[in-house]
Amino acid sequence: MNMKLNSSRTQNAISGGVLFFAVGIYAAVLNLGAGGGGVDAAHVNNIVAAVFYGVFGVTGTFGGSTLNTLGPRYTLMIGAFGYPFYVSGLWYFDYGPAKTSSEVYPIIGGAVVGFSAGLLWTVSNFIAFGYAPEHEKGTFFMIQNSLGGAGALVGAAVVLGVSLNDPTVHVTPQSVYATFLSLMMLGVGLAWFICKPEDVRHEGKPIAVFRHESWWNETKGIAMLFKDVRTLLVVPLLLNCEIPVTLQPTISAYWFNLRTRSLCVFIGAIFEILGFMSMRMILDTEKLSRKARAYLGFAYMFTTLLAAYAGELGWMYTRPSGTFTQTNGVDWTDPGFAGFFVIFQLFQLSVTSVPMFISWLVMTITNEPMRVGRYAGLLKGGTASGIAAFFGVAASGTVSLQHQSIAQFVAQVGSALPVLYYIGKYVTETNYEVEKDVVFIPTHEAEILHLALPADSPRSSHTPISEEVVTDKH
DSSP, rough: OOOOTBBHHHHHHHHHHHIIIIIHHHHHHHHTTTOOOOOHHHHHHHHHHHHHHHHHHHHHHHHHHHHHHOHHHHHHHHHHHHHHHHHHHHHHHHHSOOOOHHHHHHHHHHHHHHHHHHHHHHHHHHHHHHHSSSGGGGHHHHHHHHHHHHHHHHHHHHHHHTTTOTTOSSSSSSSHHHHHHHHHHHHHHGGGGGGOGOOOOEEEEEEEOOOOOOOOHHHHHHHHTTTSHHHHHHHHHHHHHHHGTEEEEEEHHHHHHHHHHHHHHHHHHHHHHHHHHHHHHHOOSEEEEHHHHHHHHHHHHHHHHHHHHHHHHHHTSSSTTTGGGGGBBBBSSTHHHHHHHHHHHHHHHHHHHHHHHHHHTTTTTTOHHHHHHHHHHHHHHHHHHHHHHHHHHHHEEEEEEEEHHHHHHHHHHHHHHHHHHHHHHHHHHHHHOOTTTTTOOHHHHHHHTTTOOOTTOOSSOOOOOOOOOHHHHH
């Protein structure tokens, strides 16, 4: 394997490392219920998260403009910085002088990390899908996000180790916060090793022509995405693909004590990694056409989604009245442990399979770097907007957890159905040899797709490329 710094695989691994230190630790904090602070902190977490994802939705949507203007290195460094700032706010909330006054800091932190997260995820998706050959897009995405899941695994392991022998611990110790902040700052430094896109190589050759546009042209380019019917078909699922992250940590905070929540998140991170691996096996198999892989990926995604909601709704509606209005403090040694623990793991599979599938599906539209960058921002911007809406509902305190679960089920199932039409009508076998800025076709891809080998293909030469704009004929 080529391990040079500027190889596409190395750059993808570096991006995954940033996710490990920034997003992975953040995910552990979120799933613990605002740093493991219990029900009160979980309520604050809903408010903070609504701010976070609301800002994230805007910056994510326009993140492609920033990426295509500043380049991936500086965009990713800015993106990684917001995560330690956010965790410092939760630290202050748990140990500040007064809960009412200390709520301000994490809310500001939510806005800061919302701004930066839109940039971080835009770069990550751009690298995963823009640098990967078509039959490795699932692999690149899996590597990145599995590293993020490994970060959540480490974060949960830290809290689990602290609370393992003491079921009465309810707030994350300060030593854990210090550890989290130190790890997150490593992610900011690691982002420095991201290369300029034009310097990245696959099999020793440039991947594509990378252009730099003005902010105004980038804004117009993003607007053009919404004139494409394919975008309109996938946007509903983009908005709803990760909404379970708004509800599961809150239920966990009401139902489990800290060490059991830590165990739940620890095992959940393992299921998350397994979810990415299983979806990757479907999306990158060379034995099926791209359309067949899309249908099979949809079937897997939809099955995990239905299984998770069937379990949760059945479990919630058999709980005694008042269960989710007070702290239950269930420990893993108690009889009521297994039910929600299993449900949480099912949602970990679902919340990996749905976003991975829809991200891969969107990126069947194009391999051109500029458009990949814009779609990369749209992917996370749309996802964050949907999450923000449901966190807003949770923060209002007017909708029961049971009704939130029903609403999420209806939203996810309903938004998944237009995707079937998209697959049937718009998924093609390949985008190679039809896009002017994709100048290199990897040898293995050419063999799989029965295209001209790179040495014989005019697309892999270094001859001048026309500036003519390619219009979408769909």
